[in-house]
Amino acid sequence: MSVPPLPSFAPVPRGFSWSATRHGAFTDCPRAYFYGYYLAKGRADGADLERARLAARLAALTSLPMWVGSRVHDAIEGLLREALGGGPAEVEPAIERMVARMRRDYAASRDGDQLVADDPRSVARFAEHEYPHLAARDEDWRTRVGEAQEMVRAFAAQGYLDAARALPREAQASVERLEKFALDGVDVWVKIDFAWRDGQGLVHIVDWKTGKQERGENPLQMLVYAGYARKVWKAEPERLRVREVYLRQPDPERPCTITAETIGAAEEAIRASIGAMLAKVSDRALHRACEADFELAASARPCRGCFFRAICPAPRDAGGP
Ligand code: SF4
Structure with a gap:
């Protein structure tokens, strides 16, 4: 009779899951990870409601490079879906729609719409508007929008859209x-x-x-x-x-x-990452964590652009809020 393998992590809190994004956040700064994955979600021991709400709003911020990445991904996704569904998947109209959306995002962020929204994730808000030390010049915004347009054109030139058009069900x-x-x-x-x-x-x-x-x-x-x-x-x-x-x-x-070996090594890396994350969760049964258990970033590198500077007691670099 074969015996099923025992899970490596016992007990795993209900609702805990792993992703490469979560791993990246934890690796960059455990404290910022705590703000984003525990305080912002109301799972922090002893946190007041106002601080948790602020954390949720800050967790929903974006930055110029992240925004460009997500709008380009949205445009590519739309084109691929259209091509797979037998539609025309025209590139320039898709770019026009993307730029119009980017203009709306920019205006909403500049006007502070997220500060009064019921769901902060529903409205774009840039760290470049939230934190004066990150403020971008007008030409930086224009340059980034131009780069987004060029990246969608580069995608179209690589043949993936044609490949999608030709794929059978x-x-x-x-x-x-x-x-x-x-x-x-x-x-x-x-x-x-x-x-x-x-x-x-x-x-x-x-x-x-x-x-x-x-x-x-x-x-x-x-x-x-x-x-x-x-x-x-x-x-x-x-x-x-x-x-x-x-x-x-x-x-x-x-x-x-x-190969089987590189996939196996990745699974070991995931296990190590999960183990390190769970080791810091003080109340596994309720999946609640304590801020003091999550150390500040080991170097100043992640602090400058960190979305949580407004609640962090010790951002590392000069020019903070
Ligand atoms: S400001 Fe720096 S130390 Fe504080 S949460 Fe952000 S990255 Fe971590």
């Missing part, structure tokens, strides 16, 4: 779908930009990148996607083609090395 294409799989009893969330199975049975996974800085070989996020495809789509590593596509680079494709 059995290709099981997936665009920006939020999915999860279980690792030792913990839900691991993934949101893959674009994936499909080709006529040879190879599964392609593509992640668009809108930043200038590259992440090096085999980033954890991509290996997590591969692990998901292996578990849920039953795609063996040798049949996976996983790549990042840097939309601002002339040579944009960065293929990842996917």
Whole structure:
């Protein structure tokens, strides 16, 4: 009789889950992670309501680079969905819609609409408007909008849109779908930009990148996607083609090395990350945590652009609020 493996994390709080984004937040600054994942969600020991509300509002901020990334992703998602559905998927009209949306976001943020919104996540608010030391010049906004337009054009020139148009229904294409799989009893969330199975049975996974800085070989996020495809789509590593596509680079494709070993190493990294996060949760039964258990950033690097400076007792750099 086979004995099922014991979960590595006992007990795991109800509602706890892991994602590469969560891991990045925890790694950058445990205290900022506490503000975003506990205080903002009303799961902090001894926190007053007003501070929790402020944390929720700050957690919903965006920044110029994040905003550009999310608007470009939205435009690409819309084009891919249209192409997969047999629609015209015209690039320039999609860019016009994106720019109109960016103008609305900018105006709402500048006018402070989020400060009075019932749901702070429903209205754009930039850290560049929240914190004077991050204020951007008019030309910076214009430059970023121009870059967003160029990135959508770069995407269209790479052939993925044509590939989507040609895919048959059995290709099981997936665009920006939020999915999860279980690792030792913990839900691991993934949101893959674009994936499909080709006529040879190879599964392609593509992640668009809108930043200038590259992440090096085999980033954890991509290996997590591969692990998901292996578990849920039953795609063996040798049949996976996983790549990042840097939309601002002339040579944009960065293929990842996917083997049973690299996927296994990623799962070990996830286990270590989950263990480190859970070690700080003082009340596992109620999934509540204590601010003092989450240390401040080890270096000043994340502090300058941190969304939580207004509630952090010790932002590290000069020029804060
Ligand atoms: S200001 Fe710095 S130390 Fe404070 S929460 Fe943000 S990143 Fe962490």
